Amino acid sequence: MYYCGIDIAMKSSYIYITDSMGRKKTSGEIPTKAGVLRQRLRPYLRGGLGVAIEAGNQTAWIYDLLVDLGAEVTVVNPTKVKLIAESRRKTDKIDAKILCELLRIDALPHPVHVPDKQTRSLRGLLVARRQLVSAWTRLCNVVRGMLRQEGIALPARSLMSFVAWERLMGRTYTHEHLPIVLDAYYQSFVSLRRSIQALDKQLAKRQRADERAARLETMPKVGRIASLTFLAAVDRVDRFETSRKVVSYSGLCPTVRSSGERTEYGSISRQGRSELRAVWVQIAHLVVRDKSRSTARLRRWYSKVASHRGKRTAIVALARKLLTIAYRILKDQTVYCSSLVSKAG
Numbered sequence: 001m002y003y004c005g006i007d008i009a010m011k012s013s014y015i016y017i018t019d020s021m022g023r024k025k026t027s028g029e030i031p032t033k034a035g036v037l038r039q040r041l042r043p044y045l046r047g048g049l050g051v052a053i054e055a056g057n058q059t060a061w062i063y064d065l066l067v068d069l070g071a072e073v074t075v076v077n078p079t080k081v082k083l084i085a086e087s088r089r090k091t092d093k094i095d096a097k098i099l100c101e102l103l104r105i106d107a108l109p110h111p112v113h114v115p116d117k118q119t120r121s122l123r124g125l126l127v128a129r130r131q132l133v134s135a136w137t138r139l140c141n142v143v144r145g146m147l148r149q150e151g152i153a154l155p156a157r158s159l160m161s162f163v164a165w166e167r168l169m170g171r172t173y174t175h176e177h178l179p180i181v182l183d184a185y186y187q188s189f190v191s192l193r194r195s196i197q198a199l200d201k202q203l204a205k206r207q208r209a210d211e212r213a214a215r216l217e218t219m220p221k222v223g224r225i226a227s228l229t230f231l232a233a234v235d236r237v238d239r240f241e242t243s244r245k246v247v248s249y250s251g252l253c254p255t256v257r258s259s260g261e262r263t264e265y266g267s268i269s270r271q272g273r274s275e276l277r278a279v280w281v282q283i284a285h286l287v288v289r290d291k292s293r294s295t296a297r298l299r300r301w302y303s304k305v306a307s308h309r310g311k312r313t314a315i316v317a318l319a320r321k322l323l324t325i326a327y328r329i330l331k332d333q334t335v336y337c338s339s340l341v342s343k344a345g
Contacts, residue, residue, distance in 0.1 A: 001019070001020045001047060001048040001049075001050065002017055002018070002019055002020075002025065002044040002047055002048065002049045002050070003017065003018050003019075003020070003049075003050050003051075003052075003100050003101075003103050003104040004016065004017045004041065004044070004049060004050065004051045004052070004071075004100055004103075005051075005052050005053075005095070005096040005097060005098065005099030005100030005101070005102075005103060006051060006052070006053050006062075006096060006099070007054070007092045007093075007095040007096040007099070008032060008053055008054065008056055008058055008059075008062060009032060009092065010032065010058070011031065011032060012029050012030065012031055012032055013029070013030060013031075013032045013037075013092075014027070014028070014029050014030075014092035014093050014095070014096040015027060015028065015030060015040060015041075015096060016093065016096040016097045016099075016100045017044060017100065018100055018101070018104060020104070022101065022104060025044070026040075027093065027096070027097070029092065032058065032062075034061075034065055037062070037065060037066075038065070038069060041066075041069060041071065042069070045069060045070050045071065048072070049069075049070070049071045049072065050071065050072045050073075050074065050103055050104075051066050051071045051072070051073050051074070051103075052073075052074045052076060052099040052100065052102065052103040052108060053066075053073065053074075053075055053076075053099070054075070054076055054077075054078040054081070054095075054099070055075050055076065055077055055078065055112045056078070059075060059114070060114075060120060063075060063114050064117070073114075074103060074108055074111045075111055075112040075114050076099075076108050076109055076111055076112060077109065077112055080109040080110075081098070081099070081102070081108070081109065113235065113239060115232075115235040116235075119231075119232060119235045122206055122228060122231070122232045123232045123233075125199055125202055125203055125206070126203070126225075126228060126229060126232055126275070127275075128199055129196060129199045129200070129203070129225075130275065132192055132195050132196050132199070133196060135192055136189070136192040136193065136196065139185060139188055139189055139192065140157075140159040140160065140189070142185070143159060143182070143185050144156075144158070144159065146181070147178075150173070150174075150175060150178065159189075162190075162193070165186050165189060168182065169182060169183070169186060200224075203224060203225070203228055204224065206228060207224050207227065207228060210231065212227075212231055212330055213227040213228060213231060215329050215330065215333070215334070215335050215336075216230060216231075216326055216329060216330070218329070218335040218336040219322065219325060219326065219329070219336040220287055220290065220292075220294045220295045220298065220336070221283050221286040221287050221290060221295070222283060222322075222326075225279065226279050226280065226282075226283050229275055229276060229279045229280075230276065230279075230280075230323075230326055233249070233250075233273045233275065233276040234246060234249070234276075234327075234330075237327060237330040237331055238331070240327065243323070243324040243327040243328065243331075244324075246323055246324070246326075246327045247320050247323055247324065248272065249272045249273060249276070250272045250273060250276040250277045250280065250323060251271050251272030251273070251274065251276075251277045252272075252277055252280075252281075252316060252319055252320050252323065253320070276323075277319075280319045280322055280323055280326075281315065281316065281319045283319070283322055284302075284315050284316075284318040284319040284322060285315060287299065287302070287318065287322070288302055288315065288318065296338075297338040297341045298318065298321070298322075298341055301318070301321065301341055302314050302315075302317075302318045305317050305318070321341070325340045325341070328340060328343070
């Protein structure tokens with residue numbers, strides 16, 4: 001068995017390979033290219049090759065390449081590899097050597113989960129949509145601010161439709177520059193909106209093809225984006241032993257400080273997938289504002305928490321509750337029912 005540590009960089013990477021006894025077989029800097037990696041690693045595959053790499057912006061394609069070659073790949077969080085993070089002498093060679101040695105003695109931290117290509121594709125679509133929606137929102141806010149300076153006050157979300165923009169474009173303005181500026185912004189608005197619609201069509205196809213999304217959408221106020229965001233982040237629900245691990249993964253769990261017999265709970269950790277946290281906190285807000293029977297039990301639970309801990313804390317607690325329910329729905333292969341509110345811890 002051979003062991004390999006690779007310190008990956010944009011243009012060149014450093015590899016370090018040893019045998020099972022820790023004897024160095026080869027090392028050196030190589031271009032970060034698929035063909036070069038295959039050529040350099042292929043001689044060590046026959047006896048079995050374990051490879052350790054750090055998570056980064058090139059992890060996906062390198063991971064796929066190594067797996068296709070037949071290597072056993074371990075992806076680690078660079079901040080958790082303390083020997084590298086705390087090393088005073090930090091070079092590519094040292095980082096690769098430490099990765100290799102920690103892999104050989106089975107001392108690496110818990111590996112980073114690498115989702116399959118389909119899940120990574122879904123993540124990519126959702127990331128692109130979030131970025132476009134953010135740009136779209138910023139554009140509308142800039143226009144609202146510009147018009148406010150001219151004495152024209154528009155309510156929030158008033159520029160989110162084509163009809164609203166056409167009405168705005170049809171107005172008469174005292175300043176001659178305004179129609180020109182508005183037309184320029186309108187062209188960008190149209191482009192962004194159509195790009196978002198194109199992505200929504202692709203996401204709708206993913207939604208229809210995944211029965212797990214249909215189960216999640218039986219939950220109150222959970223739609224396509226919320227369900228797909230959960231599935232893209234969590235990937236396989238069975239990789240989480242408990243719902244608490246899903247909540248921790250979202251960064252919604254409170255920080256804990258314990259000293260002796262005293263335990264203090266602080267604000268949420270925010271260490272996890274920020275998109276999962278943001279979307280499901282938003283769902284919690286929608287549930288609280290809702291007046292239908294489907295959300296009644298959740299709203300009563302929220303009100304009870306809010307009366308003791310305050311509304312902000314209760315919203316976060318409700319988001320955790322909703323994530324726990326979503327976990328149970330997928331884990332038990334069931335659909336939402338109000339009894340899950342009391343069952344979810």
